[in-house]
Amino acid sequence: MLATRFNKPFDITVEEVPDPRVVDPTDVTVEILYTAICGSDLWTFRGIVPHAPGGIGHEFMGRVLDIGTDVSSVRPGDAVIAPFVFSEGDCEQCRNGLQPLCERSGIWGKDWAGAQAEAIRVPFADATLVPLPWSADELDTELARRLMPLCDVYATGTHGAVLAGVGPGDTVAVIGDGAVGISAAAAARRMGAGRVVLLGEQPARLAIAEGFDVETLRVSRDESSVARVREVFGGRLPDRVVECVGMQSAFDTALDVAAPGGSVGFVGVPHGVEPIPPMRLFGRQIQVCGGVAPARRYLPGLIDEVRTGGLDPSPLMDRTLALTDAAAGYEAMDTGAALKVLLTTAGGSHGS
Template identity: 45%
Template sequence: MKAIVLYGAGDVRVEEVPDPTIQQPTDAIVRVVAGCVCGSDLWPYQTLPASGSGRRMGHEFLGVIEETGSQVSGLRRGQFVVAPFVWSDNTCDFCREGLQSSCRHGGTWGTWGHDLDGGQGEAVRVPLADGTLVPLPVEEDSALIPSLLTLSDVLCTGHHSAVTGGVRQGSTVTVIGDGAVGLSAVISAKRLGAERIILMGRHTDRTDLGREFGATDVVAARGEEGIAAVLELTGGDGTHAVLECVGTRDSLQTSFSIARPGGTVSCVGAPQYEEVTMDFGLFTKNIHLTGGVAPARAYIPELLPDVLSGAIEPGKVFDRTVGLDEVPKGYRAMNDREALKVLIRP
């Protein structure tokens, strides 16, 4: 079958790889109907050292079950399913607590395309299929495919930032980042009842979509100028929640400066820093720091009805669709900010 392999910074190739097979009785084989390029894929695309072996790519996909292992009981061949970006048994103590991203028997963030097949390919072996895969009540030609695909990662990650950030009816919220996760955070904050949502982003086409999703204000400035703009909009207080959806040192430092006293900073952007200085103001302002890897498997049942009904349309974050042979161009387009998020249709 065909799959995407990254051999180093900027070196994305379409290659023939072995077809996935059942290796454990709890496995399932899923034929990929839709996958995508994640913003976090751009970090290795920009920095991965050259390698002779390469690395499979893609941790977001949905598709049709082609085969199941002998111990898979809750799924059947032909079902249309979505795969969270972390696989889990959905039965261990952490899973029962809604933290499938820490499943004792499952994968870790980024497992798809590292230790296993990647979602940017024609098929994937899914371990612990009963616990991982979620059946979808639509056919594979549904017009909802783009929005349903966001349940694999980006919508759930945005939702995680809003939930852990304590967003509720009447909250004021700042979202840092106008990428797909940041825009999903806007959707999620609006869905949870935020009264005011300030979106920090510099790309007009993206911030316009953010306004459509529910942002009430847009701040294009960065650094001290951006901080001053948010504080001016909030009477000097800052916002109850700051949803940090970028993952850089600068974005996190900005978050600390614009959180309201007693407020919460939720970090869900894949961190690209080793350490961050936390000044004394965090202590005096009683700022809460939270976030982390989203347990998508816990959130899918809650978010799925709103996607199916059209109450939210997160699939609008996809602004380019490519086949597998065009994926290298898709990476370049996202890296050059010519595309927001690229949908892959094998």
């Protein structure tokens, strides 16, 4: 089968690798029909996050090929989707919906084989995979564009809004115009926030956010946004802030623009962010909470909203390429020419 391989920074190839097979009783193998490139993959691509040469990617959906003897939730031929974290399902953290905290959890392409491939072996299948309410034959590119964001970016954005405590009538600022930031802003609107303003730099991405009924504010990462945010919100600062970048400037902005007594949820994986001085929070009574999104917890509800037409995150997937063109997809996202790239395998439909 074919799989994308990270060789070194800015060097991505697609190569032949052995087909996966069931090893443990809880395993399944999945023919991947659609996968994607995530903004977090760019940290690896650019050499910012160390990554050994090998498979990459953590988002996929497809058709079950083979199952282990202990698997009961899916059968060969079923259409399934996976969260970006696998987990064993029986521990206290999994039962509490905090799957990334499971001691046996891992991320595809980091702790396991990469998901930018034509097939993959899935451990703990009953706890990890989510059956889809469509047949595998119904999975075309149009549907994939609506479902693939749920594996990571839309679930992560939703988690950011949850961590920030967004509720009906709240005013919300979201820091970051990537796919996670746009997802967080859209999720905050769906959670009943009164006003949501997304802060970002790129007009094309801000335009995508506006399609989700979100206000936008174009800012530079090198400027203080407090005065402009206060002006947008009519002289006050927002109740809730969601940070979706993970860099020092974004984190500083999130803390600076939160109203006294407000809260900040952060889901941008911190890279080079300095520890927060306690007095920076204490004096204004700011609550801060962050962490890796338990996408498995959110997936069933999000899938159902897509099925019923209440949710359509497909604008986040603004380019579709064949798996064999993965290197071009990385380049497009690295340069900002694409927000998020959908990759189709030989088994997936390239039409929409």
